[in-house]
Amino acid sequence: MSPSRRIILRRRRLAVASVLLVVLGGVGYVGATNLAPVPESAATIVQPASLTQPVAALTWPAFGSSAIGAVGLPGVLASSGDQNTVPIASITKMVTALVILDAKPLGVGEAGPNITFTDADVDIYYDVIAENGSAAPVVSGMVLTQREVFEAMLLPSANNYAASLAVWAYGSVDNYLAAATTWLADNALTQTSVADTSGISTASVSTPADLVEIGKLVVGHPSLAEIVALPSAVLPVIGTITNTNKLLGRDGVDGIKTGTTDVAGACLLFSTDFIVGDNTVTLVGVVLGGDTHSELNSAISALIESVQPGFQDVVLTEEGAVFGSYTTKWGDVSDIVAARAVSALVWSDSPISGSVTATDLQLGRAGDDVGEVSFTIGTGSPVTVPLELQDSVTDPGPAWRMGHPGELAAG
Structure with a gap:
């Protein structure tokens, strides 16, 4: 082969090799750019504005001490007057009821076991009469159900039935008091102390804040809530008994317990329900230290009327509300939206803050x-x-990928 022929063949081989390299490089480039991950897009976030509601304007009693709370909301919502410990009179019986139910449960609508009264219960009756406490008749040998005894203790506020129940459940009043001390500690009622079953002792004390929490426990106990809402009941031997809570049925009041002594004054732990938007609010409140129950009830009615407007059903977000967006490097845009609408029960000017x-x-x-x-x-x-995502964020496609290799690499 002539030298010129060899040169021509060499040149042809080089040309073919160059074309193959270009083709292979192009295929590799196309493959790399089309298989590489796209870059991430960071969210541009829109933080929600803080929401505020008007301050509740409450009509507080001009006497004593008061506090209100609501089931499902923590602690006390508002209070007035001295919030230190004071004697609580027969509101003490709600502690007695809760502690006894801890040992002897009673379901809603249930009668419970029979309790037979003895000469010892008659002696308790005369002891209560001697100390000028409230009492209901008792006869040795009579039999009442647990529920009926609770009704005798709570509706006419019979001190003797509170003591008899404690002895039945715990063997003695002293055993009951030890159990009550433990129960109070277990329920973080650190400002409450009971020295008896009825509250005639001035050493049975509590604070408005603790009493609100006790009220929440009562309305959360179906059988007990049922009993304290009764205006009256008819019991064997005893006959008709009437609830001392004359506010029942007014302003939606459905409990809980009166208390009256010379030291404590006229007192009432109360509950009532009302509707706010889609919510049923169970309000629990207490007013202590009234001169008369008539004065006390009028003050509580005014307080309840002023409390209801303080609750608001606040829309936190509508479905589809925008809280940010994504913008991709290849031009796709999608808002970040709420998946559903949500509202919440809000008391007074409780601050509402949001974070996205x-x-x-x-x-x-x-x-x-x-x-x-x-x-x-x-x-x-x-x-x-x-x-x-409100809208889909899709792949940018081959054209953008091949035109932006550096951005793909960054991704």
């Missing part, structure tokens, strides 16, 4: 979860709502 978190996003379909918005109301537990 959202993940970085590569690709996603409309409706995918991408984060959450969490609302905190006062000192309560957060209310959390899922956040989702």
Whole structure:
């Protein structure tokens, strides 16, 4: 072969090799750019504005000490007057009832076991009469159900039935008092102390805040809530007994317990329900130290009327409310929206704050979860709502991928 022929063949081989290298490189480039992950897009977040409601304007009694709370909301919502410990008279019987039910449970509507009264119970009756306490008749040998004895203790506020129940449940009043001390500690009622079963002792004391918590426990106990709501009952031997709580049925009041001594004054631990939006609010309150129960009841009626407007059903977010967005490097845009509407019961001017978190996003379909918005109301537990993509974020396609290799590498 001539030298010129060899040169031509060499040149052809080089040309073919170059073309193959270019083709292979192009295939590799196309493959790399089309298989590489797209870059993540960080969320642009819109934090919710703080929400505020008007301050509740409450009509407090002009005497004594008072406090209100609501089932499901922590602690005391508002209070007035001296909040230190004071004698609580027959409201003490609600502690007696709760502690006895701890040892001898009673279901809603149940009669419970029979209790046979003896000469010892007759002696208790005369002891109560001698100390000028409230009492209901008792006859040796008579038999009442547990529920009927509770009714005798709580409706006419019979001190003798409180003591007889404690002896039946715990063997002696002293054993009961030891159990009550433990029960109070277990329920974090550290400002409450009971020295007897009835509250005639001035050493049976509590604070308005503790009494609100005791009231919440009572309304949360179905059988006990049922009993304290009775205006009257008819019992064997005893006959008709009438609830000392004359506020029952007024302003929705359905409990809980009166108390009256010269030292404590006229007192009432009360409960009532009312509707706020989609919520049923169970209000628990206490007023201590009235001169008369007539004065006390009028003051509580005015207080309840002023409390109800202080509760608001506040919309925290509407479904589809925007809390941010994603904008990809290839131009796709999607809002970050609330997956559902949520409202909450809010008392007075309890502060409402919100916080949004959202993940970085590569690709996603409309409706995918991408984060959450969490609302905190006062000192309560957060209310959390899922956040989702409003629109799909799709792959940018080959053209964008091949035109932006550096951005793919960054991803």
